[in-house]
Amino acid sequence: MGQQEKVATSLAGAVSEEISASLAPVDAELERRYPGDPGTRQPVHTVYVPADVLAADTVRSWGDQALDALDRHAPDAASLAAVLGLDDALAAPVYDRVRAKLEREPIEDLRVDFEDGYGTRPDAEEDAAAARAARLVAEAYRDGTAAPWTGIRMKCMEAPVRDRGIRTLDIFLTGLLDAGGLPDGLVLTLPKVTYPEQVTAMVRLLESFERTRGLPPGRIGFEIQIETSQAILATDGTATVARMIQAAEGRATGLHYGTFDYSACLGVSAAYQASDHPAADHAKAIMQVAAAGTGVRLSDGSTNVLPVGPTPKVHDAWRLHHRLTRRALARAYYQGWDMHPGHLPTRYAAVFAFYREGFEQAAARLTRYAHRTGGDVMDEPATAKALSGYLLRGLDCGALDIAEVARATGLTRADLEAFALPRRADLTASAP
Numbered sequence: 001m002g003q004q005e006k007v008a009t010s011l012a013g014a015v016s017e018e019i020s021a022s023l024a025p026v027d028a029e030l031e032r033r034y035p036g037d038p039g040t041r042q043p044v045h046t047v048y049v050p051a052d053v054l055a056a057d058t059v060r061s062w063g064d065q066a067l068d069a070l071d072r073h074a075p076d077a078a079s080l081a082a083v084l085g086l087d088d089a090l091a092a093p094v095y096d097r098v099r100a101k102l103e104r105e106p107i108e109d110l111r112v113d114f115e116d117g118y119g120t121r122p123d124a125e126e127d128a129a130a131a132r133a134a135r136l137v138a139e140a141y142r143d144g145t146a147a148p149w150t151g152i153r154m155k156c157m158e159a160p161v162r163d164r165g166i167r168t169l170d171i172f173l174t175g176l177l178d179a180g181g182l183p184d185g186l187v188l189t190l191p192k193v194t195y196p197e198q199v200t201a202m203v204r205l206l207e208s209f210e211r212t213r214g215l216p217p218g219r220i221g222f223e224i225q226i227e228t229s230q231a232i233l234a235t236d237g238t239a240t241v242a243r244m245i246q247a248a249e250g251r252a253t254g255l256h257y258g259t260f261d262y263s264a265c266l267g268v269s270a271a272y273q274a275s276d277h278p279a280a281d282h283a284k285a286i287m288q289v290a291a292a293g294t295g296v297r298l299s300d301g302s303t304n305v306l307p308v309g310p311t312p313k314v315h316d317a318w319r320l321h322h323r324l325t326r327r328a329l330a331r332a333y334y335q336g337w338d339m340h341p342g343h344l345p346t347r348y349a350a351v352f353a354f355y356r357e358g359f360e361q362a363a364a365r366l367t368r369y370a371h372r373t374g375g376d377v378m379d380e381p382a383t384a385k386a387l388s389g390y391l392l393r394g395l396d397c398g399a400l401d402i403a404e405v406a407r408a409t410g411l412t413r414a415d416l417e418a419f420a421l422p423r424r425a426d427l428t429a430s431a432p
Helices: 013-033 058-073 077-084 088-104 123-143 162-178 196-213 240-247 259-265 278-291 311-330 341-357 359-371 381-397 402-409 413-420 424-430
Strands: 045-050 109-113 149-153 186-190 222-226 252-257 297-299 336-338
Touching (some): 240 278, 278 297, 311 336, 311 341, 336 341, 341 381
Parallel strands (some): 045 336
16 A cells, blocks of 8 residues: 555635535536437438328338339349448348348338428318328327337428418327327427427427327427528527527427428539538538537438339449438438338448447447456547447347347446436546
């Protein structure tokens, strides 16, 4: 044992107490505005289906069409790997998991579209479509065929379509309640949001519905779709999207980037409208910073290049979709849109390869951190949080199995969650 150090201080205890008292409002504001990620599973994509196309077998039909596309254009692991440029070691594991996913859970998040994909219809027709959507969604949840997340994209809060959007939402939610209740996986999307006041209006609308139907306050959340330049930057130079998150009063669950409406708003020519355009990167970077720590999650946009036609054309579309999906994942946009059943094979191939190719390194780094062993990288609590979050996302989507993660790390899922969702006090205590 070394010499016992003498510990001396100069400040009275009252100083610390006074500082803590002065910062108490800041502490409370920090907890309210930045609660952190909810720690629940996030879908890897959202599939939009026009309301008039929705059928009882939509989820299964998309899976069958995707499997058929694989059979016709990439019937084995080697052929898909050759198209997408996958490493040989990843080919079989990724291909097998893609097929299994398409058989078991082809769609993770289904949105019944009453907006651009549906268009303007006579009121009676949209009324009937909204009621039908509620019935089909309720039936799918009852018989176990629903996607884990399902909901509608209503028309926006702009004056020409506002009343129609409110009525459609009312019919849909009322139908679900009358059929047995709101499903846990219910998701609503508010499109073309330009001003925070439109978000506030959505909050008041949902509050009114909850009161009317005796639901707990805050039961219904919604996503905000970013499709206009004004949603990113206000006339006074502030980031509008940050104000929108606060205007949602805790109900916002996601920010979805709308590739084509946003691009058109900025005057980008149709041939160059894509999720990797510099204008898209700028918008999503602001969305990302605004949402960080708030518990609101991001979703990238889509590609409108469909994998249809002869095999060479399908392969070109697959390569594009795979590249854009991988690019988004590397930038921490873990969700995106898919517009066609043929997009599902490359969505899952990109997602599964992303998590499998980095699995061994992430597992090794987290293991060294957890067991305080040496290595060539000095990781901190924030990095351990990111490493465990990476493994959890891989587990949630099916890219990884809990058994292989346990073998590689010696950690349980509960251990991973403890690293991924540390209490703020723990982070503060462990900070250097």
